[in-house]
Amino acid sequence: MLTAQEIITLELKANEVRKLIISTLLEAKSGHSAGPLGMSDIFTAFYFNILHHDPKNPEMEDRDRLILSNGHICPVRYVAMALAGYFPVDELKTLRKINSRLQGHPHRSALPGLETTSGPLGEGLSQSVGIALAAKMDKKKFYIYCLTSDGEHQEGNTWEAAMMAGKYKLSNLIQVVDRNDIQIDGTTEDVMPLEPFKAKYEAFNWATIEVDGNNISSFLDAVNAAKAIHDKPICIIADTIPGKGVSFMENNYTWHGKPPNADEAAKALAELQVIEETLKRELQ
Amino acid sequence: MLNPYLKLNQKLFEETVELQPTRSGYGEGLVVLGDTNPNVVVLTADLSESTKCEKFAEKYPDRFFDVGVAEQNMATVAAGMGVTGKIPYISSYATFNPGRNWEQIRTTIVYNHSNVKIAGHHSGIMTGPDGATHQATEDIAITRCWPNIQVFVPCDAMEAKKATIQSAQIDGPVYLRFSRDKTPLITTEETPFDAKKIQTFWVSENPQTTIFATGYMLYYALLAAKELETEGIQVLVANVCAIKPIDGETIVTLAQKTGSIVSVEDHQVAGGLGGLIAEVLAKNLPTPMEFIGLQDTFGESGSPKELLEKYNMGKNAIKEAVKKVIARKK
Numbered sequence: 001m002l003t004a005q006e007i008i009t010l011e012l013k014a015n016e017v018r019k020l021i022i023s024t025l026l027e028a029k030s031g032h033s034a035g036p037l038g039m040s041d042i043f044t045a046f047y048f049n050i051l052h053h054d055p056k057n058p059e060m061e062d063r064d065r066l067i068l069s070n071g072h073i074c075p076v077r078y079v080a081m082a083l084a085g086y087f088p089v090d091e092l093k094t095l096r097k098i099n100s101r102l103q104g105h106p107h108r109s110a111l112p113g114l115e116t117t118s119g120p121l122g123e124g125l126s127q128s129v130g131i132a133l134a135a136k137m138d139k140k141k142f143y144i145y146c147l148t149s150d151g152e153h154q155e156g157n158t159w160e161a162a163m164m165a166g167k168y169k170l171s172n173l174i175q176v177v178d179r180n181d182i183q184i185d186g187t188t189e190d191v192m193p194l195e196p197f198k199a200k201y202e203a204f205n206w207a208t209i210e211v212d213g214n215n216i217s218s219f220l221d222a223v224n225a226a227k228a229i230h231d232k233p234i235c236i237i238a239d240t241i242p243g244k245g246v247s248f249m250e251n252n253y254t255w256h257g258k259p260p261n262a263d264e265a266a267k268a269l270a271e272l273q274v275i276e277e278t279l280k281r282e283l284q
Numbered sequence: 285m286l287n288p289y290l291k292l293n294q295k296l297f298e299e300t301v302e303l304q305p306t307r308s309g310y311g312e313g314l315v316v317l318g319d320t321n322p323n324v325v326v327l328t329a330d331l332s333e334s335t336k337c338e339k340f341a342e343k344y345p346d347r348f349f350d351v352g353v354a355e356q357n358m359a360t361v362a363a364g365m366g367v368t369g370k371i372p373y374i375s376s377y378a379t380f381n382p383g384r385n386w387e388q389i390r391t392t393i394v395y396n397h398s399n400v401k402i403a404g405h406h407s408g409i410m411t412g413p414d415g416a417t418h419q420a421t422e423d424i425a426i427t428r429c430w431p432n433i434q435v436f437v438p439c440d441a442m443e444a445k446k447a448t449i450q451s452a453q454i455d456g457p458v459y460l461r462f463s464r465d466k467t468p469l470i471t472t473e474e475t476p477f478d479a480k481k482i483q484t485f486w487v488s489e490n491p492q493t494t495i496f497a498t499g500y501m502l503y504y505a506l507l508a509a510k511e512l513e514t515e516g517i518q519v520l521v522a523n524v525c526a527i528k529p530i531d532g533e534t535i536v537t538l539a540q541k542t543g544s545i546v547s548v549e550d551h552q553v554a555g556g557l558g559g560l561i562a563e564v565l566a567k568n569l570p571t572p573m574e575f576i577g578l579q580d581t582f583g584e585s586g587s588p589k590e591l592l593e594k595y596n597m598g599k600n601a602i603k604e605a606v607k608k609v610i611a612r613k614k
Contacts, residue, residue, distance in 0.1 A: 107395070107396075108367070108396050108397070109396070109397055115367065116363070116364070116367065116392065116396060117391060117392065117395055117396040118391075119391070120387060120388075120391045123360045123363075123388060123391060123392050126356075126357045126360035126361045126363075126364065127360050127361070127363050127364035127367075127392055128364060129357075129361050129364060130360070130361040130362060130363060130364020130365040130366075130368070130372075131364040131365070131367070131368045132364075133349070133361070133364075133365060134364065134365045134368035134369060134370050135368065137325075137346065137347070137370070138369070156356070157356045157357060157360060157388065160351070160352075160354040160356060160357035161357055161360070161361070163352070163354075164351055164352075164354075164357060164361065
C-alpha cells in the first residue's frame with residue numbers, strides 16, 4: 001500500500017506526462033490526443049510503480065513485458081519512457097519526424113524498451129499470449145501486461161487471442177482495456193456495441209476486474225488483485241475519460257486523432273498547470 | 285543430362301521413381317529440429333495432419349500448439365513467441381497463411397523482425413480437387429515483396445526437409461512453400477543444398493535456352509529437357525529454390541550463355557518466378573523470355589495431371605515455350 005503522499009506524487013507525475021503529451025503533439029503537428037491523455041494515469045502507474053524494469057537495461061531478461069496493442073496512443077508511452085529514463089526528454093521533439101526513433105506508431109526495432117511493433121489494431125493481445133506461453137515454457141516469472149483499446153475489440157483477432165488465453169489459463173497475462181467508449185467514427189456503442197463487455201470476457205474464461213482508470217490508487221489495487229489470481233488470465237476493464245485533464249477534450253471523440261494547435265495547447269497547458277498547483281498544495 | 289555433380293536421383297525418369305509430397309519433407313524436418321533445437325515450437329490452425337505437424341506434436345507435445353481455426357491468431361501468437369527466444373513454425377494452407385493473415389505477418393513478424401518461419405501448404409493448382417479456394421497461386425508474390433524475409437520453394441521432399449532444417453539457422457522470418465500432391469524425388473541425401481545458389485540440374489553441351497523452374501514444377505521442366513534432347517534441342521534446367529534472396533548473378537550468367545529464358549512455376553506468372561526473373565533481366569540483360577504458369581486466372585477442381593494440361597503448364601507446354609523462345613532469338 002502506498003501512502004497518500006506517494007499517491008499524490010504519482011498523480012503529479014501523471015500530470016507532468018499530460019503536459020509533455022500536449023507539447024510533444026504540438027511539436028509533431030499530427031497524432032492522437034484523447035487516448036494518450038486518458039491513459040496517462042495508467043502509464044504513470046506502470047512505469048513509476050508496477051513494472052519490474054530497468055530503463056538503463058531495457059533488454060533485461062526478467063523484465064515485465066508491457067505490450068501496447070493500440071499503438072496509436074504511443075505519445076503517452078514515449079513520454080512516460082522518457083521521464084523514466086529510457087531516453088532524453090528532449091528527444092520527444094522528434095516524434096513522427098524523419099530519422100526519429102519515435103515512429104508515428106511504435107516500432108520495436110527502432111527504440112529499445114518497446115516489446116512489439118504495433119498500430120494495426122487487434123494484434124497485441126495475441127502477441128501477449130505468445131509471450132506468456134513462451135514465458136511459461138521457460139518457467140519465467142515475469143508478468144505480461146497487455147494494454148488494449150475498447151474499439152479494437154471489434155477486431156476478430158482479439159477474440160481469437162482471448163479464447164486461446166482462456167484455453168491455456170495464462171494467469172501471467174494481465175490485460176488492461178482502456179474502456180473510454182470512443183473510437184474514430186463515434187462512440188463504441190453507436191459504431192458497434194461492445195456491451196455486455198465484462199460478461200464477454202467471463203464467457204471466454206477470464207477473470208475480470210472493473211476499475212476507474214483515472215484513479216491511480218484504485219488502479220494499483222486492481223493490479224495487485226489481478227496478481228493474486230493464479231488460474232486464469234485477467235482482464236482489468238479500466239474506465240477512463242478520453243482527453244482527461246483538458247476540459248475541452250474530455251469525452252469528445254473528435255479529439256481521438258488530432259493534435260492541438262498553438263492556442264489549444266496553451267489553453268490545455270494552463271488547465272494542467274492549475275491541476276499541478278492543486279496537487280502540490282495537497283502534498284504539503 | 286542430369287548434372288552428375290549434384291548426385292541427383294538416377295531413377296528420376298523411371299516409372300518406379302519414388303513419390304512424396306514436399307509437405308512430408310517439412311514434417312520430417314520439424315522432427316529433426318525438435319530433436320536438436322529446444323527453442324523450436326510448432327503451431328497449426330487445425331491442420332496438423334495435412335500440414336504434417338503430427339509427428340512433431342506426438343514427440344514434443346509441450347512445444348506444439350493447435351490454435352484452432354484461427355490463422356490470424358496463429359501468426360500473432362507466434363510473433364510474440366518469436367520475440368521471446370522461441371523459433372516458431374506456423375503451418376496452414378498458403379491461401380490462409382500467408383493469405384488470410386498477410387497483414388498480421390507483415391506487421392508483427394516481418395516488420396517486427398520476429399523469428400517466425402511461415403509454412404504455406406497446398407500451394408499451386410496441383411492441390412487438385414479441392415478447387416481454387418484452396419490452391420494458393422499468389423503466395424510467392426505476396427511474400428517476396430516484403431523486405432526482411434527469405435522465401436524458399438523446395439523442389440521435392442528431400443529438399444523440403446533440408447530447407448526446413450536450414451531455416452532455423454536464419455535469424456528472422458522465412459517463408460517456406462509446400463505442396464499437397466506426391467511428386468518425384470529429384471534430389472538425394474547427397475545433393476548439396478545451398479539455399480543461396482541457383483543450381484543447374486540439367487546440363488548440355490550447346491544449350492539454346494535456360495529453363496528456370498521452382499518447386500515440383502522442376503520435374504516437368506526436366507522431362508521436357510530430356511525429350512527436347514532427343515529432338516535435337518539442347519537446354520539447361522535450373523532449380524530456383526530460393527526466391528528471396530534471389531541469385532541474380534546466376535540468372536544473368538545463364539541468360540548470357542543461352543540467350544533466352546523460360547520460367548516454370550505453379551503460381552501466377554505475375555509476381556511469381558517469371559516476374560522475378562524478368563525484373564532481374566530487365567535491369568541487367570534484357571533477354572527473350574517465355575512464362576509457364578498461371579496466366580492471370582484462378583484454377584479449378586480436377587486431378588493435378590488434368591489441371592496441368594488444361595492450364596498449359598505441363599511437359600508439352602514447356603517444350604512449346606522452349607521452341608517459341610528460341611525462335612525469338614535474333
